[in-house]
Amino acid sequence: MSAAVDDDLWSAIGDPTRRRMIDLLLAEGQGTATTLSAHLPVTRQAVTKHLAVLDRAGLVRSAPAGREKRYHVDEAQLARAVAQLRAVGALWDARLERIKSLAEAIQRAKNAKK
Amino acid sequence: MSAAVDDDLWSAIGDPTRRRMIDLLLAEGQGTATTLSAHLPVTRQAVTKHLAVLDRAGLVRSAPAGREKRYHVDEAQLARAVAQLRAVGALWDARLERIKSLAEAIQRAKNAKK
DNA sequence: GCCATACGCAACCAAAAGTTGCGCGTCTAC
DNA sequence: GTAGACGCGCAACTTTTGGTTGCGTATGGC
Numbered sequence: 001m002s003a004a005v006d007d008d009l010w011s012a013i014g015d016p017t018r019r020r021m022i023d024l025l026l027a028e029g030q031g032t033a034t035t036l037s038a039h040l041p042v043t044r045q046a047v048t049k050h051l052a053v054l055d056r057a058g059l060v061r062s063a064p065a066g067r068e069k070r071y072h073v074d075e076a077q078l079a080r081a082v083a084q085l086r087a088v089g090a091l092w093d094a095r096l097e098r099i100k101s102l103a104e105a106i107q108r109a110k111n112a113k114k
Numbered sequence: 115m116s117a118a119v120d121d122d123l124w125s126a127i128g129d130p131t132r133r134r135m136i137d138l139l140l141a142e143g144q145g146t147a148t149t150l151s152a153h154l155p156v157t158r159q160a161v162t163k164h165l166a167v168l169d170r171a172g173l174v175r176s177a178p179a180g181r182e183k184r185y186h187v188d189e190a191q192l193a194r195a196v197a198q199l200r201a202v203g204a205l206w207d208a209r210l211e212r213i214k215s216l217a218e219a220i221q222r223a224k225n226a227k228k
Numbered sequence: 229g230c231c232a233t234a235c236g237c238a239a240c241c242a243a244a245a246g247t248t249g250c251g252c253g254t255c256t257a258c
Numbered sequence: 259g260t261a262g263a264c265g266c267g268c269a270a271c272t273t274t275t276g277g278t279t280g281c282g283t284a285t286g287g288c
Contacts (some may be wrong), residue, residue, distance in 0.1 A: 010128070014129070019119075026210075034233085043279085048274090050276085067235070083199075084202055088199065092192060092195075093193075096193060112163065148265060156267085160245065164245085180254065183265085
């Protein structure tokens with residue numbers, strides 16, 4: 001009935017800051033907590049916490065490179081997330097459509113009665 | 115650059131409980147804090163707070179009916195929200211696609227070198 | 229070797245999500 | 259009509275989450 005939605009995945013991309021982080025990582029290909037925080041209105045530490053959330057959700061993975069820790073988007077997992085966005089969108093669209101055609105049916109019935 | 119996303123609208127539908135509430139309201143056509151909480155793992159009061167958030171975001175509207183207060187989804191606003199889901203999905207998809215074709219190009223270059 | 233820089237950890241703060249408890253209005257059944 | 263049940267709103271409190279500052283440690287460049 002209700003779309004099979006992974007709440008962890010969804011709430012990971014639900015946060016505006018995290019969504020922008022994913023945007024940035026996709027645009028640049030990779031990034032560290034420091035480089036990301038430079039483009040965001042929050043501190044490096046806040047970014048670090050968000051990265052931990054994204055990591056737990058599997059949306060990003062990290063690779064240590066010397067003294068820095070580079071993160072990149074896990075494409076497969078992001079694809080899954082996008083699929084879920086679509087699924088919910090499609091579900092709601094379908095419901096809205098049904099309501100609309102229902103309303104039209106009622107309208108037709110009314111007109112017929114007249 | 116980054117999709118024109120309404121953070122208030124998005125964070126309204128970002129919460130799993132609120133998303134399920136919208137699902138329920140769409141399925142039943144309407145509902146009260148009490149009826150919704152019956153189908154959710156939280157108390158009526160928690161549902162009331164979520165309804166207030168959804169109301170502020172314009173996603174639902176309410177109509178008093180005797181001793182109960184019935185809520186229903188604002189279809190136009192939900193349609194807007196769905197559009198935003200699609201927008202973000204499309205953006206990320208495009209980026210993933212670019213990455214994929216980039217990877218393929220690199221692969222081709224490698225093979226050519228061999 | 230020394231200093232910049234990048235990171236991790238810890239304490240702390242504020243807002244959001246959720247809870248319990250309570251009082252008030254409204255419907256219903258006797 | 260009034261008694262009890264039902265639905266709601268308000269208030270106090272707790273927990274989780276997003277954010278901060280401060281500090282110690284490790285690594286890379288000169």
